[in-house]
Amino acid sequence: MSNVRYRWASLGCGVIGHQLAEALQKLGGGLYAVGNRTHAKAVEFAAQYGIPKVYERMEAVFADEDVDIIYISTPHNTHIDYLIPALSAGKHVLCEKSITLNAEELGRAVACAREHGVVLAEAMTIYHMPIYRRLREIIAGGSLGPLRMIQMNFGSFKEYDMKNRFFSRSLAGGALLDIGVYALSFVRYFLSSQPTEVLSQVKFAPTGVDEQASILLKNKEEEMAAITLSLHAKQPKRGTIAFENGYVEMFEYPRGESARITWTVDGRTEEISEGSTADALVYEVRDMEAAVAGEHDDMQLGYTIDVMDLMTEIRQSWGMKYPEEE
Known part of the structure; x- marks a missing residue:
């Protein structure tokens, strides 16, 4: 059926x-x-x-x-x-x-x-994987305390082929739109409100798209986030959400199925699993x-919408445009 x-x-x-x-x-x-x-x-x-x-x-x-x-x-x-x-x-x-x-x-x-x-x-995928809804429930329960900081990594190693879509201006390549969107979506999902302060640095590929970037964010609640992205240096797909009473780690977060909570007071850890990576599209x-x-x-x-607003603001600060925007 x-x-x-x-x-x-x-x-x-x-x-x-x-x-x-x-x-x-x-x-x-x-x-x-x-x-x-x-x-x-x-x-x-x-x-x-x-x-x-x-x-x-x-x-x-x-x-x-x-x-x-x-x-x-x-x-x-x-x-x-x-x-x-x-x-x-x-x-x-x-x-x-x-x-x-x-x-x-x-x-x-x-x-x-x-x-x-x-x-x-x-x-x-982040908005639909069951592990994220489970974490939301745990956070809402209050045991972890107030959110303080989120740290995100996403680094791929793409060969320096400037004809590849990842480095192509005509195909809207670059780290921010391709992999940064995951990190920013994770951050926005857990932050209490949209960041109002945005700082960033960028390293451009020879084609003019963003090859590498670091981004700092802060919202009105003074919750902060730090993001590092690269298309030519491998990093773990790792997200760390730090609260007053403990922190949550998630690896392979775009399609995550498990997370680990570490409690600050005694170092105790707790493993949380929900859903399956293989069923992300399901x-x-x-x-x-x-x-x-x-x-x-x-x-x-x-x-x-919030994430797209951030990515647009960040690219504008870099002076980086795609052909369609010129």
């Missing part, structure tokens, strides 16, 4: 497209349709997953009355070109991170979604379908 209630179409059939198809199959359903810039790849993808409809042109999805939800996983500088017509056609949209290039684009998409009464959400699909059904409003669009 299928636990999938809506007909999904995927724009893009890269790594995330495959994970989406597998998640829908885990839930007893499957993708209804797929579109890709290279039609032959879409045909091959559809054959692999038994998808009944392949669009000759990606834009055909907007006129397809049988489609309920569109998942966009194309390069993020193309997202706005698909978001506006999808939302205008009355489609609900789950869009891969970063949801847009900047706050102005996201503002247009949010306004369009509200005008047409549809759900718009960023596919940010949780996103379930939450999106529940939101579309009106069962909750828990897709965290407010956090998505």
Whole structure:
């Protein structure tokens, strides 16, 4: 029996497209349709997953009355070109991170979604992994005390191939939009309010995109966060949330399934586990379908907006623009 209630179409059939198809199959359903810039790849993808409809042109999805939800996983500088017509056609949209290039684009998409009464959400795994909801419950219980500091690391080692999308200006490359969005989403999820003070440093790649960055944040409650990012120096994907009475550590936090609490007074540790890394897309699909059904409003669009505002402000302070912004 299928636990999938809506007909999904995927724009893009890269790594995330495959994970989406597998998640829908885990839930007893499957993708209804797929579109890709290279039609032959879409045909091959559809054959692999038994998808009944392949669009000759990606834009055909907007006129397809049988489609309920569109998942966009194309390069993020193309997202706005698909978001506006999808939302205008009355489609609900789950869009891969970063949801847009900047706050102005996201503002247009949010306004369009509200005008047409549809759900718009960023596919940010952090907002849907069960471990995060469990940690929220523990924090709300008060035993850890007030939040003081969050420290985030995310470093990948990408070969110095300036034609790679990670370093490409024409594909909106750079550390901030690709990996920084995870760190900032983690920070915003736990901070009591949006940071109002922002400081940063950047090292540019030869192409002009941000290869490495450090970011300091503080909000009105004087909760602070420090983030380090790199595309050419490996770091653990580690988040540390420090409270007055203890601290929480999470490794591989973009799709985390466990955390460790260390209590300050006696050094005692407690392991917390919830959910499964392998089911990250399953949780996103379930939450999106529940939101579309009106069962909750828990897709965290407010956090998505806050994070995009921060990333836009940070890039403006660097004087870094993508071709679409010039």
